[in-house]
Amino acid sequence: MRSEPYIQNKTLTELRTDLQKVQEGVALALIQNGYTDFAQFAIRLCLEESIVNAFRHGNRSEPGKVVQFHCKIDHESAEFQIQDEGVGFDPAGVPDPTAEENLEIPSGRGLMLMRAYMSEVEHVAPGNMIRMKYKNGPDPAQ
């Protein structure tokens, strides 16, 4: 069992390469801290969604703009903070993708997945920073 928490503070400059490095480090830390397969799946998905959102929607894929990534993982919880250089957005303004009239719209599900899988999701004003926490424990009933 890992005794020291896994802490990372990184400036991500390139989406795919940096995201992969983040995912590899986090995956190892989750295994070392006894997270279940379900938790590993959930966290990998949420990191993918949040970091892609930060680069694509926050930074609008503009060259030179970076994403700040912070994480702290121990056997109790995995906490993440992702901040982009965009102007932010109002999460309340995102349409519910599960509403009947929105079901066939191809986009807008990343945020919903993060809220579903993570124990806590917080958008920090003006909306260009997201904090997510996964509390380690038994898998939720599926």
Add this chain to the structure above:
Amino acid sequence: MSNPTSVLNISDEAGVKKITFMQKSIIDEVVIHQIGKEIVAVIDGAAQPKVLISFNGVDHLSSAALGVLITCHNRVRVKNGQLYLSDISKPIFEIFKITKLNKMFQIADTSESAMKNFK
């Protein structure tokens, strides 16, 4: 049918285009874009497409991949075709349930059972 740059395996079984993925993870945007292009080409190439997308061996997908599937669903529907999804692992099926897309897509447990449903 597959080519060296393809990200999919596409075969024809009794008039049904059966599609499987070469990757275990469908999360890379470039790959997802290519997947979308190839499946749309299959759909556009048929007057009334019958398409089966099997997720056999797939252990991860992102919301961007869901977007491609929705686009495919919409295109098939416009042409009065049929689209089935099959062989979806439990964790990935959970994504479909969370997003309620399990209600929109026709989903079968296995490719074999899906094949029986095509008219």
